[in-house]
Amino acid sequence: MTARNERKPEPRIPLSRERVLRAAVDVADQGGIESLTMRRLAEELGAEAMSLYYHVANKEEVLDGIADVIATEINDVVDQIDAPSKGPDWKKAVRQRILSAREVLLRHPWAPGVFDTRTNLSPAVVQYIDALVGLMRDGGFSNDLAHHALHALGSRALGFTHELFDPSDGAGDEGGAAMLEMADRLPHLVGMMMEVAHDDPDSTLGWCDDQFEFEFGLDLILDGLDRIRETA
Amino acid sequence: MTARNERKPEPRIPLSRERVLRAAVDVADQGGIESLTMRRLAEELGAEAMSLYYHVANKEEVLDGIADVIATEINDVVDQIDAPSKGPDWKKAVRQRILSAREVLLRHPWAPGVFDTRTNLSPAVVQYIDALVGLMRDGGFSNDLAHHALHALGSRALGFTHELFDPSDGAGDEGGAAMLEMADRLPHLVGMMMEVAHDDPDSTLGWCDDQFEFEFGLDLILDGLDRIRETA
DNA sequence: CGCCATATCGTACAAGGTAAGTCTGGGCGC
DNA sequence: GCGCCCAGACTTACCTTGTACGATATGGCG
Numbered sequence: 081m082t083a084r085n086e087r088k089p090e091p092r093i094p095l096s097r098e099r100v101l102r103a104a105v106d107v108a109d110q111g112g113i114e115s116l117t118m119r120r121l122a123e124e125l126g127a128e129a130m131s132l133y134y135h136v137a138n139k140e141e142v143l144d145g146i147a148d149v150i151a152t153e154i155n156d157v158v159d160q161i162d163a164p165s166k167g168p169d170w171k172k173a174v175r176q177r178i179l180s181a182r183e184v185l186l187r188h189p190w191a192p193g194v195f196d197t198r199t200n201l202s203p204a205v206v207q208y209i210d211a212l213v214g215l216m217r218d219g220g221f222s223n224d225l226a227h228h229a230l231h232a233l234g235s236r237a238l239g240f241t242h243e244l245f246d247p248s249d250g251a252g253d254e255g256g257a258a259m260l261e262m263a264d265r266l267p268h269l270v271g272m273m274m275e276v277a278h279d280d281p282d283s284t285l286g287w288c289d290d291q292f293e294f295e296f297g298l299d300l301i302l303d304g305l306d307r308i309r310e311t312a
Numbered sequence: 313m314t315a316r317n318e319r320k321p322e323p324r325i326p327l328s329r330e331r332v333l334r335a336a337v338d339v340a341d342q343g344g345i346e347s348l349t350m351r352r353l354a355e356e357l358g359a360e361a362m363s364l365y366y367h368v369a370n371k372e373e374v375l376d377g378i379a380d381v382i383a384t385e386i387n388d389v390v391d392q393i394d395a396p397s398k399g400p401d402w403k404k405a406v407r408q409r410i411l412s413a414r415e416v417l418l419r420h421p422w423a424p425g426v427f428d429t430r431t432n433l434s435p436a437v438v439q440y441i442d443a444l445v446g447l448m449r450d451g452g453f454s455n456d457l458a459h460h461a462l463h464a465l466g467s468r469a470l471g472f473t474h475e476l477f478d479p480s481d482g483a484g485d486e487g488g489a490a491m492l493e494m495a496d497r498l499p500h501l502v503g504m505m506m507e508v509a510h511d512d513p514d515s516t517l518g519w520c521d522d523q524f525e526f527e528f529g530l531d532l533i534l535d536g537l538d539r540i541r542e543t544a
Numbered sequence: 545c546g547c548c549a550t551a552t553c554g555t556a557c558a559a560g561g562t563a564a565g566t567c568t569g570g571g572c573g574c
Numbered sequence: 575g576c577g578c579c580c581a582g583a584c585t586t587a588c589c590t591t592g593t594a595c596g597a598t599a600t601g602g603c604g
Contacts, residue, residue, distance in 0.1 A: 094582080117560060130562075131583050139561065159430040196474045206498065213500040223504040224511065230527035231520070234473045241466045242428045242474055266438060268445035279456065288463070297464035300536035303530070308532075326551075362593080363552045371592065501584060546604095551586085551596070559591090566585070 091298040095127060097135045103190070105188070108146065113190035116142075143194055144202065150191045151204030154184045154238070170219020170309075171302050174212065178298060181208070182239030191238040205238070212237060220309055229305050236298055327359060329367045329482045333377040337420070340378065345422035347464055348374075376434065383436030386416045386470070390440070399543050402451020402541075406444065410530060413440070414471030424472040430527055437470070442467060453539055461537050 093099070103124045119141060122129040124268040136142050158180050165173035185191050195205075209230065216226040235241055276304050277287050325331070335356045339449050340348050350371060354361040368374050397405035417423050427437075441462065448458040467473055495502040509519050 108556070118562080119560075128584055129465075129560090130585080134582060206501065210498040210501040213504055217500055221505040226504055227508050228525065228528045230472075231525035232532045234529065241463075258423035262356075266442040268449055268458075269438065269442040271357075271449075272445050272458055275455040276459050288459075293460065293463035296460045297533070298468065300464050300540075301532055303539075304536045307535075360553050361591090362554075362595095364581080365593070366551060446597075548603095549601095550578085551598100551600080553596105555595090555597095557592105557594080561588105561590085563588080564586090566583100568581105570579105570581095572577105572579085573577105 082304075093261055095125060095131060097123065097145070100132055100135050101142065101149050104142050104146045105149050108190045109188060109195075111294075113193060118142075144198060144200065147198050148202035148204050150184065150188055150194075151202045151208060151238075154181045155204055155208055155211075157181075157184055157213070158228065165215045165217075165218040167220060170215055170221070170307075171306055173300065175214045177212065177301060178233075178237060178239055179213065179295075180239075185239045190195070191298050192235065192238075192242070194236065195238065196242075209237065220312075221305075222312065225305070225308060225312065227297065229301075232305070233298075236294075236301070241294065257275050327357060327363060327367055330365055331357065331383050332367050333374065335364075336374050336378045336507065338493070340422045340426075341420060345425060350374075376430060377434065379423070379426050379430050380434035380436050382416065382420055382426075383434045383440060385472075386413045387436055387440055387443075389416055390443070395525050397447045397450040399450075399452060400538075402447055402453075403538055405447045405450075407530065407534060409444065409529070410465075410469060410471055412471075424467065424470075424474070427470065428467065428471075430539065441469065452544075453478075453537075454544065457537070457540060457544065464533050464537070465530075468526075468533070471525065473529065511537045 093278065100121070104116060104121055106189075107121055107124050111120075118129045121142070122132055132142075132246055136145065158177050161173075161176055161180060163173040164170070165178055213226050213230070216229060217223075230237060273287070332353070332414065334355055336348060339356050339472075341354055343352075350364055351360045353374070357364075362441060364374075390409050393405075393408055393412065395401070395405045395408055405438055445458050445462070453461065462469060505519070
């Protein structure tokens with residue numbers, strides 16, 4: 081009865097930076113980014129918090145790491161695409177890439193938030209951007225225009241935009257009801273909302289079709305770039 | 313020598329939600345948003361941390377509050393403007409508004425970050441957006457188009473965009489040097505950077521003129537909207 | 545002068561990041 | 575074969591930050 085088999089021979093897989101980062105993504109996918117603590121992450125791996133520090137310098141590095149994991153996932157998906165990009169085809173190619181990136185991000189809703197707390201950008205993101213520039217060059221963009229285009233696209237290039245108002249918060253109508261009370265102070269907004277909501281079949285005030293709006297804004301920019309490109 | 317004048321009669325101004333929020337903005341302006349802790353904030357006010365909780369429910373409310381303070385500052389500036397917005401003038405009017413908002417945000421570099429951690433949006437932001445919709449309506453936008461326009465503008469409407477790479481980080485060249493090493497893996501990006509940097513007089517690789525890029529993207533979108541508006 | 549609402553403070557705890565030291569098992573020189 | 579070493583994991587403990595809870599100060603009023 082002395083300690084012989086003190087621990088079941090649980091075939092403890094050794095930790096590694098890879099394993100840590102993958103587990104971190106899992107934790108964030110399951111419980112949101114705020115649930116990603118070093119202790120929770122260790123638990124996920126069947127280890128102790130401090131053990132993680134042998135593989136990553138600190139939590140910042142974990143965040144850098146998972147951003148890179150996601151960007152890599154995006155690259156994997158996006159590199160499957162083989163669309164023509166020469167001349168006027170550039171736009172379709174870029175559009176398809178960006179929308180594919182967006183699909184990946186929709187699977188990791190916490191990722192956009194992490195991306196823009198990152199001060200140093202991930203290698204995989206650089207790789208992604210590089211390919212995007214490549215498509216634009218194929219389309220006849222000057223380097224200068226491609227550069228401006230990146231800035232114009234901003235976070236949209238990676239498939240997300242920062243929502244100023246996040247529809248997924250208050251108990252549905254509440255905010256809208258409060259808004260109706262001050263309708264006299266917000267004539268334009270209230271008028272707009274009423275009309276837009278009316279046109280839309282369901283729409284309890286979760287009225288915005290994210291996908292549609294995203295594409296609208298994206299196309300606006302792409303069309304503008306295309307017009308510049310033609311006249312250059 | 314017993315405690316008589318235990319404290320100089322320091323005419324302690326009473327706390328108030330107003331004072332707390334203003335102090336919070338000051339702290340953030342001075343030390344960045346990460347320096348804004350309840351204790352630091354109390355110190356700024358010559359009080360103790362727990363005293364703040366009589367005037368604000370919790371730190372989230374402080375953050376909501378300072379977002380609103382900044383948005384109010386924007387509204388104050390922007391409401392000074394009296395530009396014609398009827399018909400084709402809409403674009404100049406909107407442009408001017410947004411660039412003015414941007415000027416305010418440049419004085420509070422932490423503000424964009426706070427804005428998009430806010431899940432409930434500040435009344436002052438709603439007010440701002442409402443006025444923007446008003447200008448677009450003046451320009452002949454349908455409510456529907458105005459709605460899409462808001463989405464297309466995204467955070468740009470308030471005068472900021474999320475930089476994917478923040479130039480203000482690594483020791484200047486470092487990142488660029490590392491990038492040159494893998495030039496073969498990033499042909500397009502490196503090519504673009506070399507050329508763009510070459511055109512630009514100084515440019516140590518802090519090559520991007522934020523203001524120019526911001527206006528470029530903004531105009532791209534505004535021009536696109538204008539074209540849609542004309543054909544509607 | 546005593547009372548109570550209002551405003552402030554002191555103490556204390558929980559959560560989370562992480563510094564520093566400790567234990568352990570397997571490889572390697574002798 | 576034997577002991578040393580060290581990578582890798584664990585233990586303890588500390589510090590910061592938000593905030594619950596209750597005590598305390600203050601000032602106006604009956």
